[in-house]
Amino acid sequence: MGLVVRKPGVYTSIQDNGRFGYQGSGFSTNGVMDHRAYTIANLLVENEPNAPVLEFALAGPMLRFTTKTIIALTGADFGATIDGEPAPRYTALMVKRGSILRFGAAKTGCYGYLAIAGGSVRVPEVMGSRSTNLKCEFGGWKGRTLMTGDYLPFVTKSLDFLPNLGSHRIDPDPFYGFEEGEVRVRVVPGPQEDLFTNQGIETFYGQTYTTTAKCDRMGYRLDGPEIETRHGSDIISDGIAFGAVQVPSHGRPIIMLADRQTTGGYAKIGTIATVDIPKLVQRPPGSRVRFEPVTVQQAQELLRAEARQFEMLALKVRRPSADGISPRRTARRLTPILERQAAKTQADTLWIDRANRAERVGSRNALQYDEAPDKKAGANDAPQNASRGNGRTA
The missing domain is CATH 2.40.100.10 (Cyclophilin-like)
Structure with a gap:
């Protein structure tokens, strides 16, 4: 389960925080160009701080998802759409299996970032990083930029829930000041x-x-x-x-x-x-x-x-929200609690409520058998009482 590259865009590659400790051997650090947009993208989908992302410049790719997942877009505004509907930036977005994510040319800024929940795409770690070293052709996806037809598997096969998903959004970052001329x-x-x-x-x-x-x-x-x-x-x-x-x-x-x-x-x-x-x-x-x-x-x-x-x-992105509960997970968690409560409630009911009809009403034959001796005893008792009374008056 992952994504398929329909169109690669411009300079689309897999990057993370960078490859450190090897400059003495002549290897560049690589990593993302805009660490701010990168960090916020991973925050929005609750990834680890050094999780890899897709970075692209000037014009974004077209991607098809083969499984349901959650994504976040940050950085430059590429006018992204999911199945033809606008896909806002700086917001965690649910994408369905088969959905198409399209990017156009950059309207503001140069570099855009796509973070995928659950750890992003599954690529090997080379020298402590998953960043693409384009000159040495290692790291990332086969050491190169993405090409049409590439299939990138996800670390998590399918992710359809994040707690408090409604809070996983922030206002477009005013830090960049795109509207300023200088x-x-x-x-x-x-x-x-x-x-x-x-x-x-x-x-x-x-x-x-x-x-x-x-x-x-x-x-x-x-x-x-x-x-x-x-x-x-x-x-x-x-x-x-x-x-x-x-x-x-x-x-x-x-x-x-x-x-x-x-x-x-x-x-x-x-x-x-x-x-x-x-x-x-x-x-x-x-x-x-x-x-x-x-x-x-x-x-x-x-x-x-x-x-x-x-x-x-x-x-902020983890604060409680109205859609913070998954119905399926809630049902699985509540089922044993409700079963224990039902068992306790059954034990606390009155005997008359727990008894079946036979126990409540009884058997007609058993009832007649029990009443006969009582009536016989009552008839024999009357003369004795009378004689005792006569004796006392005499």
């Missing part, structure tokens, strides 16, 4: 900030940059004013973090993302705060970006605040 992202300066002139640093934080069509899971190239360096931007290659802002010799920043190389030889003027990376990756080409410096401590506090927000969301 996005501001916070940056931790360094580690090679000293290789840039003061004018170069002021340009980076004071000017507006624009996302270009040269963007993918590896990195986003920005267009804008040139960032001035002291003696060029070439350095001895060192490690690259998620969100690192490299400045090549042409002076325009490149932001390194999920499928980035493990090391690089260009100076890094800063690293985008983890909480703000989703804002950037959801911006289509032509979007305006401004950078704002923050300290390491401030970036860490932002991350802790986001973790607290996720905890509150987890409580």
Whole structure:
């Protein structure tokens, strides 16, 4: 039981939180581009935090479900429909066996996510992760993006119930600010900030940059004013973090993302705060970006605040609701209770209520047999009483 890919969409792959501990061996971390949308999607269907999801960009896939299950859609708005009916985002949705889930082109944002209740799709874990490494061709589904005709089995064969399903929804996330013409992202300066002139640093934080069509899971190239360096931007290659802002010799920043190389030889003027990376990756080409410096401590506090927000969301989606009880499960749980109660009630009834008709009415023959001696005894008693009375009066 799982889903069949009718149309693969654009860059549709299986991703989770990422593959860590192997960058020293040259393997990228991979994982989702928008960790915020990914986390909320798994919260809505009560999956484990690192459960895999389907990630797609710019245009979504068309999928057919071969079993009944519950899903959640987050991230960009692709105008999704289930069997022709609108499928809202940020809501746990029941899909039936044979249902068709369709996505169009992205209306807002770039990356969309599909989470499936019960642990999502069943794919092997490679080096501690189920994320797809497209360059090395391992992980995820056969180490590649999805193709027409692929059949992806589910971890749970059929899942038709989640407690309090009516509460598994939140308002569309205002965090991204899609309606705003410009996005501001916070940056931790360094580690090679000293290789840039003061004018170069002021340009980076004071000017507006624009996302270009040269963007993918590896990195986003920005267009804008040139960032001035002291003696060029070439350095001895060192490690690259998620969100690192490299400045090549042409002076325009490149932001390194999920499928980035493990090391690089260009100076890094800063690293985008983890909480703000989703804002950037959801911006289509032509979007305006401004950078704002923050300290390491401030970036860490932002991350802790986001973790607290996720905890509150987890409580919110599990609050009691009118449809929080499954009739079948309730019947199975109540049956032994009602049987015990019925047995106790039967034991507490009066004898006359428990007795059958023969016990209540009795046998006619037995009744006549019992009455005859009484009548005979009554007739014999009369003379004796009379004689006793005569004796006393005499």
